[in-house]
Amino acid sequence: MDQIDRLSTEIRPPEPGTTALVTGANSGIGFAVARQLLDHGVVVWVGSRDLSKGERAASQLGSAVHVVQLDVTDSSSVAAAVERIAKLDILVNNAGVNSGGEDVTTTSIDQLRTAYETNVFGLISVTQGFLPALKRSAHPRIVNVSSGTGSLTWNSGPNPQFDWERAQGGGLAYRSSKTAVNAVTLLTAQALGNTFKVNALAPGLRRTNLIAGMTVGGDPAEAASGVVRLALLPDDGPTGSLWSWDGTRAPW
Incomplete structure (x- = not known):
């Protein structure tokens, strides 16, 4: 859709009462996304599959934080969250899993x-x-946290995001699901039109719980800054694109 190669550093200062939901925010x-949105004055809902973990996270984040039990795989949990959150301007689809497995033979x-x-x-x-x-929002924003490993362009040739030669064919379940996220992002942006800003972010390898015991990777806060930039895009910002955490366009 929009054919710019780098995001502007400009953000749209959120109006009072601007509200965001971040899934998997515990x-x-x-x-880190929740913390940074709070720093910008956004009211944040912490979505957490485990309510106690969400409440623990909220206690560390301070004021202007609400917690909602949200298991994205449970339709009744999603419906209950929708009932509870009547006002929403920003949706960050961050919840994700790596279910294991390697290539198509294993x-x-x-796991898929x-x-x-x-x-x-x-x-x-x-x-x-x-x-x-x-x-109902004047400035609706959707940010889908994807992965550079879901880029078919990067998967089919050397790239700076991961060890291409070692990774060939591996990570079938996770990587192909993120390719699907990229497609869903593009099609959602096309369906909703330019009033919405719908984008995906490739956060890079981060120290998170995505893989148990993972200690390699960069600071999650660095990736979160890329999410927040997309969540607070100005009204003339891009839609329907995949972006690296540093604000450069990533290929589908």
Whole structure:
């Protein structure tokens, strides 16, 4: 859609009462996104599958924080969250899983199903549920946290995002689910028109709970800054694109 190569550093200062929901916000990138949105004066809902973990995160974030139990794979949980959050301007679809498995010879259907249930179907379920509230916003924004490993361009040739030669064919469940997230982002942007700003972010490798015990990767706060830039895009900002955390366009 929009063909710019780098995001402007300009953000749209949020109006008083601007409200955001961040799924999977009890830790990692989601937690850092919540903190940074709060710093910009946004009212934040921390979405957490485990309510106690969400409440613990909220206690660390301070004021202007609300907590909602939200399991993106559970339609009743999504419906309850929609009932509770009547006003919404920004939706950050951050919740995600890495269900394991490697290439097509070793990855089970259950591992694929688990990845898609959260990363794709859950993302769509939450987006659909909150569309009525977002349509009432003057500046609706949707940010889908994707992955550079889902880029078909980068998967088919050397790239700066990951070890291409070592990764060939691996990570089938996770990486293909993020390719699907990229497609969903583009098609959602096309369906909703230019009033909405719908974009995906490739956050880069971060120290999160995505893989148990993972200690490598950069600071989640660095990736969160890229999410926040997309969440607070000015009205003439781009839509329907995949962006790297540093604000450069990433290829589909």
